[in-house]
Amino acid sequence: MGGTGTLKAVLFDRDGTLVVDVPYNGDPQLVRPMDSARPALERVRRAGLATGVVSNQSGVARGLLSLGQVTAVNQRVEQLLGPFDVWEVCPHGPEDGCACRKPAPGMILSACRTLGIEPSEAAVIGDIGADMGAARAAGARAVLVPTEVTRAEEIEAAEVVADDLQHAVELLLQTRVAPA
Structure with a gap:
C-alpha cells in the first residue's frame, strides 16, 4: 500500500450517517441531516480535507x-x-x-482515484459493517458511528467506534487513526 498515510480525505456513507435513513428514498424533501452532520463536515472542511460520499443504492437495481x-x-x-x-x-x-x-472496495478506490490520493490517505465514516468492510478492503481508515440499525457484532468488530459524526471526525483529526 503506497502513500504516506497522512489523512487527506474523509468519505462518508450517506444514509444513516450523513442523513436520516429513509429506505429507498427518491424524494429530496424527505432528506434530513443527522444531528451532528453539519458541524462535522465544517470541521473536516476547515481542516483542509477533501470530502466525499460513498453510497449503496440498491433501490435502483430493485x-x-x-x-x-x-x-x-x-x-x-x-x-x-x-x-x-x-x-x-x-x-x-x-x-x-x-x-x-x-463491503467491496470499488467506490472507495474510485473516490480516491478521483481525488488523486492513495486509499491509505482516506478515512471512511459509516454506520454499518459493510462500510467498515469496504474501508478495510480498500486500505482506508474506518470509523463506525452506530445507529439503531447497527448490529452488536458490527460494533464489536469495528476498530474505532464514535458516538456521533463530530466525535468520529475529532478522532480522525486528533489521533490520525491507523489504516485498518
Missing part, C-alpha cells in the same frame, strides 16, 4: 427508484450540508456481484 431520483436526493444533501468533492453511488443489488457495492 426498480424502486431511478438514478435521477438518487441524483436529486444527493443534490438535496449538498444543499443542506454543502458541496462534496466526490460522489460515488453503487446502483447494483446484493446479488449483482459488482466490485463497487460495499
Whole structure:
C-alpha cells in the first residue's frame, strides 16, 4: 500500500450517517441531516480535507427508484450540508456481484482515484459493517458511528467506534487513526 498515510480525505456513507435513513428514498424533501452532520463536515472542511460520499443504492437495481431520483436526493444533501468533492453511488443489488457495492472496495478506490490520493490517505465514516468492510478492503481508515440499525457484532468488530459524526471526525483529526 503506497502513500504516506497522512489523512487527506474523509468519505462518508450517506444514509444513516450523513442523513436520516429513509429506505429507498427518491424524494429530496424527505432528506434530513443527522444531528451532528453539519458541524462535522465544517470541521473536516476547515481542516483542509477533501470530502466525499460513498453510497449503496440498491433501490435502483430493485426498480424502486431511478438514478435521477438518487441524483436529486444527493443534490438535496449538498444543499443542506454543502458541496462534496466526490460522489460515488453503487446502483447494483446484493446479488449483482459488482466490485463497487460495499463491503467491496470499488467506490472507495474510485473516490480516491478521483481525488488523486492513495486509499491509505482516506478515512471512511459509516454506520454499518459493510462500510467498515469496504474501508478495510480498500486500505482506508474506518470509523463506525452506530445507529439503531447497527448490529452488536458490527460494533464489536469495528476498530474505532464514535458516538456521533463530530466525535468520529475529532478522532480522525486528533489521533490520525491507523489504516485498518
